[in-house]
Amino acid sequence: MAVTGVFMSSVADTHTQDHGHHGPAKGFSRWLLTTNHKDIGTMYLVFSFTMFLLGGTMAMVIRAELFQPGLQIVQPEFFNQMTTMHGLIMIFGAVMPAFVGLANWMLPLMIGAPDMALPRMNNWSFWLLPCAFLILLSTLFMQGGAPNFGWTAYAPLSTTYGPPSTTFFIFAIHIMGISSIMGAINVIATILNLRAPGMTLMKMPLFVWTWLITAFLLIAVMPVLAGVVTMMLMDINFGTSFFDASGGGDPVLFQHVFWFFGHPEVYIMILPAFGAISHIIPAFSRKPLFGYASMVYAVGAIALLSFVVWAHHMFTVGIPIVGQLFFMYATMLIAVPTGVKVFNWVATMFRGSLTFEAPMLFAVAFVILFTIGGFSGLMLAIAPADFQYHDTYFVVAHFHYVLVPGAIFGIFASAYFWLPKWTGHMYDETLAKTHFWLSFIGMNLAFFPMHFLGLAGMPRRIPDYALQFADFNMISSIGAFMFGATQLLFLFIVVKCVRGGEKAPAKPWDGAEGLEWTVPSPAPYHTFSTPPEVK
Amino acid sequence: MRVHAKRAGALASGLMLPAMSMADWTVNMSPGVTSTSNEIFSLHMTILWICVVIGLVVFGVMFWSIIAHRKSRGHKPANFHENTLVEILWTIIPLVILVVMAIPATATLVDMYDTSEADIDIKVTGYQWRWKYDYLDEEFGYFSNLATPLDQVQNRQDKGENYLLEVDNPLIVPVGKRVRLLLTANDVIHSWWVPALGIKKDAIPGFINEAWFQVDEPGVYRGQCTELCGKNHGFMPVVVEAVPGEEYNTWLAEQKAAARKERELTRQDWTMDQLMARGKKTYQTACAACHQPDGSGAPPAFPALKGSAIATGEKMAHIDIVLNGKSGTAMQAFGGQLSEVDLAAVITYERNAWGNNTGDIVTPKEILDYKNQK
Ligand SMILES: [Cu+2]
Numbered sequence: 001m002a003v004t005g006v007f008m009s010s011v012a013d014t015h016t017q018d019h020g021h022h023g024p025a026k027g028f029s030r031w032l033l034t035t036n037h038k039d040i041g042t043m044y045l046v047f048s049f050t051m052f053l054l055g056g057t058m059a060m061v062i063r064a065e066l067f068q069p070g071l072q073i074v075q076p077e078f079f080n081q082m083t084t085m086h087g088l089i090m091i092f093g094a095v096m097p098a099f100v101g102l103a104n105w106m107l108p109l110m111i112g113a114p115d116m117a118l119p120r121m122n123n124w125s126f127w128l129l130p131c132a133f134l135i136l137l138s139t140l141f142m143q144g145g146a147p148n149f150g151w152t153a154y155a156p157l158s159t160t161y162g163p164p165s166t167t168f169f170i171f172a173i174h175i176m177g178i179s180s181i182m183g184a185i186n187v188i189a190t191i192l193n194l195r196a197p198g199m200t201l202m203k204m205p206l207f208v209w210t211w212l213i214t215a216f217l218l219i220a221v222m223p224v225l226a227g228v229v230t231m232m233l234m235d236i237n238f239g240t241s242f243f244d245a246s247g248g249g250d251p252v253l254f255q256h257v258f259w260f261f262g263h264p265e266v267y268i269m270i271l272p273a274f275g276a277i278s279h280i281i282p283a284f285s286r287k288p289l290f291g292y293a294s295m296v297y298a299v300g301a302i303a304l305l306s307f308v309v310w311a312h313h314m315f316t317v318g319i320p321i322v323g324q325l326f327f328m329y330a331t332m333l334i335a336v337p338t339g340v341k342v343f344n345w346v347a348t349m350f351r352g353s354l355t356f357e358a359p360m361l362f363a364v365a366f367v368i369l370f371t372i373g374g375f376s377g378l379m380l381a382i383a384p385a386d387f388q389y390h391d392t393y394f395v396v397a398h399f400h401y402v403l404v405p406g407a408i409f410g411i412f413a414s415a416y417f418w419l420p421k422w423t424g425h426m427y428d429e430t431l432a433k434t435h436f437w438l439s440f441i442g443m444n445l446a447f448f449p450m451h452f453l454g455l456a457g458m459p460r461r462i463p464d465y466a467l468q469f470a471d472f473n474m475i476s477s478i479g480a481f482m483f484g485a486t487q488l489l490f491l492f493i494v495v496k497c498v499r500g501g502e503k504a505p506a507k508p509w510d511g512a513e514g515l516e517w518t519v520p521s522p523a524p525y526h527t528f529s530t531p532p533e534v535k
Numbered sequence: 536m537r538v539h540a541k542r543a544g545a546l547a548s549g550l551m552l553p554a555m556s557m558a559d560w561t562v563n564m565s566p567g568v569t570s571t572s573n574e575i576f577s578l579h580m581t582i583l584w585i586c587v588v589i590g591l592v593v594f595g596v597m598f599w600s601i602i603a604h605r606k607s608r609g610h611k612p613a614n615f616h617e618n619t620l621v622e623i624l625w626t627i628i629p630l631v632i633l634v635v636m637a638i639p640a641t642a643t644l645v646d647m648y649d650t651s652e653a654d655i656d657i658k659v660t661g662y663q664w665r666w667k668y669d670y671l672d673e674e675f676g677y678f679s680n681l682a683t684p685l686d687q688v689q690n691r692q693d694k695g696e697n698y699l700l701e702v703d704n705p706l707i708v709p710v711g712k713r714v715r716l717l718l719t720a721n722d723v724i725h726s727w728w729v730p731a732l733g734i735k736k737d738a739i740p741g742f743i744n745e746a747w748f749q750v751d752e753p754g755v756y757r758g759q760c761t762e763l764c765g766k767n768h769g770f771m772p773v774v775v776e777a778v779p780g781e782e783y784n785t786w787l788a789e790q791k792a793a794a795r796k797e798r799e800l801t802r803q804d805w806t807m808d809q810l811m812a813r814g815k816k817t818y819q820t821a822c823a824a825c826h827q828p829d830g831s832g833a834p835p836a837f838p839a840l841k842g843s844a845i846a847t848g849e850k851m852a853h854i855d856i857v858l859n860g861k862s863g864t865a866m867q868a869f870g871g872q873l874s875e876v877d878l879a880a881v882i883t884y885e886r887n888a889w890g891n892n893t894g895d896i897v898t899p900k901e902i903l904d905y906k907n908q909k
Contacts, residue, residue, distance in 0.1 A: 069698065070690040076766045077833075143835050150763045156740065157723040157765060161663075161865055163836065245741020246862075251724055252739060286606070288616040316726060317737045318744035321648045325641060332633045336626060343625045346593055349600040353612040364601070368594060375586035382636065384643040385579045387735045388564055388572075391726060391761040456561040457730045459761040462769030464688060466700045471560060 024525055032127075035119035036525065037104045040126050042422075044101030045415075047129060049491070051093030052408075054137075056484050058086040063446075063480040066473050071464055079463035080148035081140065087151030091269065092176045093133055095407045099272040100125075100183045102414050103211050105422065107187065109516035109523060110205045112196030112532040117189035125182035132175035139165035150461060152262070155243030155254040159235040166236060170229045177222040184218035187211055196515070198534035202293065205514050209296050210275030213303045217264045217271075220307075225261040228254060252317050259310035267306045270370075270402060271299055273410025274341060277363050279514065280417050281345050284360035285352030286511035291344040298337035298344075305334045315386045324383050331381035335374065342371050357509075358432035362413035365440055366405055373401030376451065391461075394454025400447045404483075412439070412490070417512075419497055420504030424522030427497040435493060438486040445479025565730060568756065569748045572733025574643040582636060589632075647733075650745040653715030655708065661718075661725030661738035661760065662872070663865065664767035664824060668706050671717070673787060675794040678872070679704045680820050681770045685828075688770075700757040703820075705774035709783035710753050718744040722867060723765060729758035729773055737762055750777040765865075767824055801875045801899040807883070810896060814884025817877045822885075825865060830889040837865070841889040850886075850895055854905055857882055870906065875899040 024030050024039065031043060061082050065073045074082070104122065108115055116122045139146040144163035147153070158166060191212045195204070204212075231254070234240040241247025243254045274295075282289045289295065311319055311327040319327075345367050354360070376398040380386050389395060412435075419427050449472035454460075458469045465473065507517035515534075519527045566576040604610045658669040658676070669676030682701040686692035695701070708714050718727055720738040727746075728735040736746045750756070758773040778786070819828060822840075826832045830841035840846045845853050857878060858870035869878065879899040886893045 069694060071688055072690065076769065077836075080763070080766065080768075148766075154724060154763070157763065161723055161765060245739075251741070285604075285612065287612040287614065290616050291622055292616070294617075294622050316735050317739065318742070321644060324644060324648075328640065328644075329637060332637060335633060336629050339629045340622070340626060342593060346597045346600070347621070348616075350596060350604070351610075351613040351615075352600065352604050353606040353610050354601065354604050355606045364597075367597070371590065371593065375590060378586060379579070379582050382578055382582055382640045384571075384575050384640055384647060385582065387647070387733065388575055388579070388730060390735060391728075452560075452562040455564040457565075457758070459728070459759050459769070461763045462759075464699060464769050467694060467696070467698050468561065 033123070035115070035123050037108050037116045037119070037122065038422075038523065038525065040116075040122050041101045041104030041106075043126055044097045044104060044129075047126075048094050048098035048101055048411075051089050051097070051133065053487065053491075055086050055089035055094055056487060058082045058089065059480060060484050062086060063477040065463055066465070067477040068474065069465055069467055069470050074463070076463045077145060077148060080150075080461070081146040083461055084147045084150050085136075085140070088136065088147075089133070090403075091151065091265070092173075093129075095269045095403070095411070096180065097129060098411045099211075099214070099269075099407075100180075102207075102272065102276065102411070102418075103183075103187055106418065106516060107190055107208060107211060108194070109421075109519065109527060110208055110514055111191065111194060111199060112515050112528045112534065113190060113194035114526065114528050116186050117193055118186045121182050122186050125179045125186065128175050128179040128182075132172045132179065135168055135175070136172040139163075139168050142168070152258060153229075153232070153254075154258075155232060155235065155251050159232050159243055162236065167233065170233045173229045174226055177226045180218050181222050184215035184222075187215040188219075191215075196528070196531040196534050202296070203534060205275075206278035206289070206292070206295055207272065207275035210271040210278075210299050213299050214268050214271045217268050217303055217306070221261040221264045221268075224257060225265075228257040228261065231257070252314070255314050255317060256310070259313045260307075262313065263310045264303070264306045266399075266402070267302060269407045270410075271303070273366070273407050273414075274299060276410055276414040276417070277345065277366050279512070280359045280363040280413050281348050281367075283417070283509045283512040284355055284357060284363070285349050286354075287348060287352040288513075289344070290347035290350075291340070294340055295344055298340045301337040302334060305330060305337070309334065312381060312383075312386070315383050316390050328381060328383040332378065335378050335381075338374055342367060342374070353511075357416070357429060358427070358436055359413045359417035359509075361433065361436045361440075362409045362416065365436070366409045366413060369401055369405030369409070369443070373398055373403075373406060376401060389454060391459055392454035393450040393458045393460055396460050397447050397450035397454060400450070404443050404447065409439075412436075415494070417509070418516070419494070420508040421516060421519075421521050421523055423498050423501075424504055424520075425497050425501035426504050426508060427493055427501065431489065431493045431496075435486060435489045438489070439483055442479050442481075442483030442486055446476050446483055447479070449473075449476045449479075567731040567733050568750055568752050568754065569732050569734075571643070571647055571748065572731060574639075574646065575733050578640055578643060581639070585632060585636065589629075647746075650715055650747045652713065653747055654712040655714045656717060657706070657708075657714060658717045658719070659706075659727055659738060661720035661722075661727070661764065661771075662867070663722050663765050664760075664771040665820075666702075666706075666725075666727070666760075666771065666773060667721075667872070668704075670787075670790075673791060675790050677704050677790075678820070679706065679774070681772060683770075697757065699770065700759070700772045700774070702772055702774045705755070705776040707776050707778060707783065707786055708750065709780045710750055710777045711780065713747060713749045715745060715747045718746065721872075722865070724762050725760045725764045725771070726762035727758075727773055728761045729756050729775055731756040731758075732775065735761060750775075753777050753779055797874050797876065801903055803899075805876075805879070805896075805898055807887070807896050810880045810883040810898075811887060813876065814880035814882070815888070817873065817881040818884050818888075821869065821873060821877075822881065830885070830891075840885050841891060843891075846885045847891050847893055850897065851905075853882055853886065854878075854897065854902065858902070858905065875902040875906075878902045 065079055142165040146165055147169045149158040191208055231242040235242050241249040243249045243251050278289055309331045312331040380389050416432055453469055453472050458465055504521040506520050564576055564579050566573050656671040658671055660667040666679045679702045682703045683699050687694045718736050718738040720740045725738040727738055732748045734746045734748055736744045754777055756775045760771040825837040826840050832839035860866045860868035876899045879897045879902050882897045886895045
């Protein structure tokens with residue numbers, strides 16, 4: 001079953017009618033009050049990139065401190081605040097909002113809907129985010145500093161021993177959670193109700209499928225996160241002892257609840273990228289996606305399995321052996337559907353007619369590097385071996401391999417793929433390729449040596465290290481600086497593309513398929529006021 | 536086994552080289568020196584090779600397409616988009632590989648979890664930011680603190696060969712004996728890790744975890760705390776020294792005698808100078824991490840003791856906070872961590888150092904009385 005030939009008819013004339021009546025309002029109130037999915041998508045993307053630069057700056061502080069052994073730039077307290085804030089900002093501020101931004105822009109265009117199903121809530125769910133992050137960032141200036149217990153916030157370090165700002169951290173998490181849940185409800189409502197006539201579930205583009213599943217994951221686990229931080233709040237401010245052993249509580253309970261949220265969360269950050277990549281690879285291979293149906297089933301299987309593997313983050317806490325075995329087997333199983341996806345992408349490229357514009361470069365790098373991250377994930381799943389890997393730089397290498405070339409390269413690939421649709425201009429291909437190669441080299445230089453560091457015994461989250469780790473840390477820092485600086489180039493490319501450039505046709509990629517390419521570039525403010533027909 | 540031991544030896548000697556040339560390019564796990572660590576190492580190598588082979592096949596096909604099936608080479612796209620047989624195969628084959636992998640992993644895990652029948656029981660307690668080792672059958676115990684001088688951390692002095700991986704009192708164990716560890720923590724969660732022993736186990740306040748090991752080669756094995764435990768998480772190393780049985784017994788006798796002597800010290804009379812000298816040492820190891828060597832603290836998290844109301848006021852209030860700590864803050868109860876002598880000395884020190892010239896002496900007997908009256 002393939003998505004080929006899912007087209008349209010009535011689009012071309014709909015937008016012409018739109019021209020006279022309401023376009024965007026002017027000035028700031030356009031952005032504050034907008035309910036237009038394209039405006040909101042843009043705001044999400046801009047917000048996400050701002051957070052990406054901010055979280056990236058914190059990563060630069062971390063890598064600068066780790067450039068050499070000894071303490072040079074920051075003190076351990078501040079270092080811990082940087083690792084914590086870097087994680088929180090990248091996850092909740094950069095990656096998740098970027099995918100919501102892509103969803104806002106693309107879901108209605110891909111399913112032939114005029115807008116998201118719940119446009120006012122859409123506006124609200126965006127504007128909650130800057131509020132949440134202002135609160136979170138303000139903790140940096142509070143007495144006792146920002147949260148310093150890692151993004152995982154393990155109790156009792158984060159409760160009994162946490163800084164006074166922890167309560168603000170909890171509040172910020174609550175607001176982010178509400179925003180995500182509202183976003184997810186909107187995605188589900190849109191996909192289930194607003195598809196163009198003829199677009200059955202199994203004809204939906206994969207990006208739509210992966211977002212649908214992601215949205216269900218979000219609704220399932222964000223309340224769990226809210227629950228666990230509320231328990232923290234009670235322990236800190238209202239004298240309960242959920243996680244305090246001296247009051248009859250259990251610190252490990254925190255970890256169980258947290259990771260019940262946390263593991264699906266990592267799939268929340270990668271599934272939409274799976275979807276986008278499944279459009280980009282066929283487009284530049286000029287060949288339909290291999291195994292559409294198995295792709296859908298694989299994503300579903302991954303999402304379901306993600307609920308029963310949480311304790312693989314906790315192999316060293318001393319869970320009973322039966323539990324240990326269960327979580328090991330379940331985790332290993334995830335490799336099967338993930339493998340299917342990778343094989344499908346490779347089979348799509350096989351015997352295609354390949355070109356390597358920036359979206360394809362990022363997509364190919366995605367497949368290769370994500371697979372490497374998957375391999376280290378499989379290694380981490382082997383519980384006895386995890387006793388050596390756990391909480392070392394091997395884990396840091398692993399999750400950066402799935403998140404940077406996974407989520408972030410996925411986002412870059414999507415951005416380049418759809419920029420012509422958003423702006424009406426082609427981006428500068430030479431600069432974009434430069435962006436790719438510098439990112440690719442920087443990223444591997446930064447994160448590959450971390451595998452070695454972890455295997456040689458370097459724990460994570462330390463501001464200073466023993467001398468045998470010096471060389472690889474220096475290389476890693478150099479790579480990180482390179483990767484970080486390169487992202488300013490991306491900003492430049494996007495600004496340049498927004499301001500001008502070669503005019504983009506409705507369908508700038510000859511191999512691309514889907515309803516979004518049937519509307520003109522830039523996509524008019526209102527699209528699909530009359531639903532297209534999908535055959 | 537022998538190869539493993541040799542490699543471990545090579546690694547250990549790598550660690551012995553002088554500071555600058557020490558930086559090495561170790562890229563893989565070391566096999567370690569226990570049966571567990573060896574089993575883990577072979578699991579690690581197996582799964583690594585499986586991944587390498589799968590990677591070669593997948594990336595091989597991919598690069599073939601990247602090179603051969605380019606549009607610029609005039610390659611025309613095929614139009615296939617499914618193949619049931621292939622899809623079933625690449626679901627089943629990975630599944631089989633995983634099952635094959637799970638078998639030895641399960642066996643190793645069962646072995647690791649078997650903590651019965653130990654020759655020696657040692658309780659390991661994580662504190663912010665040091666370890667305490669209690670020899671349960673022998674009635675003594677001691678703290679193990681980072682021994683690297685602050686000057687090395689602050690780059691005012693060249694870094695030594697075991698920078699950040701050295702302690703004042705390592706955990707001493709005899710070779711050839713099965714040692715069982717009972718791990719717990721006093722404040723936050725810590726994790727006790729020595730790669731060469733193949734042990735990483737969380738030390739959780741209020742709970743006890745178990746792990747075991749048996750080392751057959753005498754040697755020094757180094758590791759670190761691996762669970763973020765606050766500010767000095769990076770500065771609480773683990774050092775285990777495995778010594779021959781006789782040496783161990785001599786050491787044991789010495790420790791027991793020292794513990795006895797320590798108890799006698801409590802009854803002895805102490806002068807201000809003696810207490811100040813001892814107190815300064817205790818302060819540096821037990822208190823300076825938070826309150827700073829010069830008593831200035833790091834407000835607001837850690838109050839200054841220099842000129843503090845408690846350190847210059849009522850003696851009893853001072854004794855109370857040091858012995859019982861303050862719940863809900865990082866100030867722990869030191870009553871059970873330090874001997875009466877050390878408690879008396881450190882309190883005397885705090886009441887007279889840095890211009891806190893109260894002139895008060897707190898004697899070990901006063902501490903003992905305070906403890907008994909409760
Ligand atoms: Cu620790």
